[in-house]
Amino acid sequence: MTSTEATAACPHCGWPDGGEPFRVLSRHATATGHTEWTRCGCGSLQVRVADVRGTRVVSRSGPAAPECREPFSSAPGVSSAR
Numbered sequence: 001m002t003s004t005e006a007t008a009a010c011p012h013c014g015w016p017d018g019g020e021p022f023r024v025l026s027r028h029a030t031a032t033g034h035t036e037w038t039r040c041g042c043g044s045l046q047v048r049v050a051d052v053r054g055t056r057v058v059s060r061s062g063p064a065a066p067e068c069r070e071p072f073s074s075a076p077g078v079s080s081a082r
Contacts, residue, residue: 012063013042017056021046039064 009016021038025045028035033051040046043064046057 010040010042010044010046010060012044013040015040015042021048 008018015022021036022041023039025037025039027037030049030051033049036048036050038046038048040060040063045061045064047059048055049058
């Protein structure tokens with residue numbers, strides 16, 4: 001995973017770091033706020049830190065291999081199959 005302190009968007013798909021993550025995998029309280037492990041729409045694993053300075057992505061992996069990605073749906077419980 002790489003540090004992304006100066007990045008404002010996912011370098012793999014362009015999703016803005018300030019936007020809602022595709023999926024929150026876990027959230028952990030810290031002394032100054034919380035840390036979230038999230039998954040971007042492209043499959044990139046991200047570590048987000050939320051504290052008095054705001055929420056920011058501090059580390060991310062490359063995108064998941066196509067066969068490992070979850071299918072996208074427009075709403076929870078809605079199939080993307082046509």
